[in-house]
Structures are given as structure tokens and as C-alpha cells.
Amino acid sequence: MAGSLLKFENVGKVYPDGTRAVSQFTLDIHQGEFVVLIGPSGCGKTTTLRMVNRLIEPSSGTILLDGQDFRQVRPVELRRRLGYVIQRIGLMPHLSIADNITFVPKLKKVSQKARRSRAYELLELVGLEPSAYMDRYPNELSGGQQQRIGVLRALAHDPDIILMDEPFGALDPLMREQLQEEVKRLQRAVSKTIIFVTHDMDEALTMADRIVLMREGEIVQVGTPEEMLRRPKDAFVTQFIGRHRMLRQASEVTVDEVMLTHPVTVPADLGLARSLDAMRRRRVDSLLVVQRDGSFCGVVRLPLVQDAMNLGRECGVGELAETCKTLCPQDLVLEAMHIMLEGQPSGVPVVDESAHVVGLVTRGTLVGLLGDALKRAHEAESPSTETADQWA
């Protein structure tokens, strides 16, 4: 089929002991795609990946590379056309960083000079100072740096396809995030096709153009992260994604989707007694104070107004208003959480670019959001199609 760079056709693997690792795996992968294979351990994702470079030979079906049956290429040649990154990193401890990066070019007998300049170029690409790294050895580098070199090594011979087997699984979370971003950036910059194995759904959702969810050697669902989240095929998919969903809510939902859209506002020159009355009637303990032109000037709280009244002060409510942090409609809900946690617990006004109040995020808003997520997570665990339909 035209357009697909790599095509799995009914690929299966049965081990000599009878274990069926992968069965009937059919998938088209296009040039420049970032495909993530994911699933619980033992689902056959790594086996599938290792069949591409024939570290494991399929027992049935075939894989077409650029339309050509991959068995027509010698394994060694095939592997030199692909990039390979593994969890255990596997840098050669006896070779310098430059020699490690250009390991495959060396196998292809590229000259020493050309290899060094390639290593230089690649180190620069990820912002590692080439002169400081070229002649060092892997044991002088941290795990994160080593895996950076591992990724560069997979790029050195400019392969069309790079296979990555849980490349960031052994790194600490911070390092992992950095490398995820870096790989994603590199992939866009050099437009490589990447097949990436992970068991981490967050990683899959962040990195993938397409996710292939596997279970017991079979594909359960293939789709973009968006599709997987919105239209999980069955309870297994929902459950596999479900756990990750709550976290995504806060980090993906924008403020304007959840805020209260008609917060109680009062003009700055409103008298104190009338302000108190407004609070009583609307059952709130604070008011958003706006100027005559509607622009936001601050928040006024019930106790302050009461104190001022008791002292007999005569002024507009605006004089008692306190400034506070605000959000834009496009900010993430996560941002609202941060502001509340950092000492503004009652609520965060949302103002548009012309400083007009357009909404308010309160604790109630966040609790509602959390409840929503919990409800979905709960549904994910109960395989009732009825409730699934409601959300479809």
C-alpha cells in the first residue's frame, strides 16, 4: 500500500514453548508518525518491536518495509537501516561518546573524520557542548545524559525509522519529562518515524500521534490520543486510560470550560450597606469589585465591609477592595489550583484581555471537576455499556 512506510501483515509470534506472544498483528505506519505501543506487561509490545529489526523472528505473517518484505534484507543490513534505543541504554563503556554516537556509521565504515563531525553536529542538536562530551566515556555521565547519547546514537546514521523500547523507563521523573520533550522536538525537527514501546499511559498520551493498545498479544484499539480518551472501545481501554484521566483533567482543561460565568460583581462606588445587602441576597462572602467601565479592580470580603460599617465609615466599596491574582480564560485549571494553594483559597477571578470580569473559579468548581473525573474513572471500572454510551 502506498504511503505506508512500515506495514505489519498478520504478524504473529509463538515461542518454542508454545507461548503465544503476538498474534494477528496488522498495522500500517506512515512516514513521520510517532506510534506508541502500549499495554500491560506481557502484552507483546516489546516482542512486536523486536520483530521489526528481527531480533525476534516472527513465526507467521510478514512486515513490509517501504513495500519490501523485510525478510529479503539480511538482519544485519536491516538493523543498520533502523535506529534502536533501549531501556538499558547499552552504551559501549569502552568507547568514547563520539564513538558511541557514531557506532553504526563505524560499522558502515564511514571515515573517522566524517564520524567526528557527525557526533559534533548531533551533540549540538541537543545542546550538549560537543568539545566537553566528545572524548568522555559513558561512565562519566549521568543516566539521563547517557540516554541522550543513546538517542543520538539512533540518529547518527539517519535512519527512517527509530525503534524505542521503554527508553525512559529507568530514568527519574524529571529527567524522563525532559527527554520526552527532547525526543518529541527532535522527531519534529528531523521528521523520523518512531515506534515507541511504553507501559506509561501519560508518556503515550504526551508523545504519540497514534497509540496502539495491546493485550495478550493482540491489538485492542488503535487511535490518536484524543480518540482513545474520547471513544475508548471497551472497558479494558477505559480502565487502562482511566487512571490517567483525572490528572489530565487539571492539566488539559482550560479555565473558561469550568468557571462560573456570572459571578457577583459590584461597582466600586457602591455604598457599604448596599454591598452587604448584595452579599446577603446572593449568599456570598465576597464580591468582585469593578469600575464603571467594567474593568476588574479587586475583591472585597464580608468581614472588612462589616468592620468598616461598625466604624461608621462612609465610602464606596471600592476603597475596601483588595487586589488579587487573576486568570485568563485560556489558562489551565491547574493554574487555578496553584493560585488557590498558594494562599488565595476562596476563589480566582477570570478576566479577559480588556480586564473585564468574565468568570470566577472557586473551590466548588474544582470539587465539581474532581467529582466528574472520579465518576468517569468509576465507570471505567464497571463495564456497563449503558453508562459508556452516555459519555460517547
Added chain:
Amino acid sequence: MVLIQHTWQFFLSHSHQVVKATLQQLYLVGIPMGLAVIVAIPLTILSTRVKALYGPVIWFANAMQTIPSLALLALMIAMGMGIGTVPAVVALFLYALMPIVRNTYVGIQGVDEGVKDAARGMGVTTWQLLLIVELPLALRVIIAGVRSALVATVGFATLAALIGAGGLGNLIMEGMGMASNSIVLAGTIPAIILAFLADGVMGRVEKALTPRGLRV
């Protein structure tokens, strides 16, 4: 003091004999060691590939080293090889196998799986895996095995005189026969020096062959 003086005099008057014995000793160490390296290393590497081979290989090498060295020499005679250099060389060769086999196997097997997987995944051939990945990484351990084989062989070689292979052992036995401590020392001192020299040289070699990335 007197003993040192006498020994020194013996060295001077019999320098020819001492030099000859030392050269014989070198021969008795060099030939079996060379053979052991040539046979043991490839055979062991093969048995890291063909696992069924390792059992018999290590069993044999182990048995050869377990037999008391004097008994091993006597066995050569009993097996019809007679006396002289040849049975001594064979016995020394058999005796030197064990440390080399063991260390070669451990060295090759000890190469990190991740490194090998990465190398295979990048398209090394079977030979390249051995020559540019496994051997360089195992070399230090293999050399350490050769080193301990060598030191043991230098010691054992003095016993070879018992079956008529000559060497420094000859001087020592001659001295003991004549109850002459100075002749005994004339054989013992070069033997000791040789042993330390061998160890020292191998230590240097070990260091020189350790890739920079593996030095601590």
C-alpha cells in the same frame, strides 16, 4: 653473610649453568603458557556460544588443576610420555588451563546484556559482537586469568626438574642433593625473581589493555 658470599661465588663461577637453567625455566613457562592461551581462550569463547561445551571444558580444566602438581608430573610418565621436556610441557600446559578458562568465561558472560542487545540491534555481525564488544570488555578479566595462570606456572615449572626437564629446579635439587645451600639459593633466587617479574609485567599489561572508559 657467609651464605650470601658463597651463593654469590657460585653465581660467578657457574654463571653459565645458572643462565642456562634460567633460559630452560623460561622455556618451561613460555611454551605451556603460550599453548594454554592459544587453546583455552578460543575454546572457552566457543563454549560461551555453544553452552553444552562449557560443562566438559571447565570440568577438565578444573580436574587438571585439582590433581596435585607432583602427581600430575608423575602421571605423564605413567601415561608413557617418559621423562624430559615434553611431558613437563604437557603437564604445565594442562595445569595452566583452569584460570584462563574460568576468567575467559566469566569475562565474556559478564558483558552487560544491555550493551550486547544494543550492539545486536544496531547490526553488528556475530564476529563483530565478539571482536568489538565482548572481547574488549572482557579483556581485563581474561588477562587477570592469564596472570594467575602464569604465576602458578612459574612456580610449578621448578618441579619439572623432577621428571628431567631441567630448569632452575635442577639447581635447587642439585643443591639439596649436595647439601649446599648456596646452590639451592642459586636456583631459588632467580625462580623468585622470575615469579615476581611475571606478576609485575602482567599487572602492567592488564592496566595497559584496560580501555580508558573502564578504568576507575
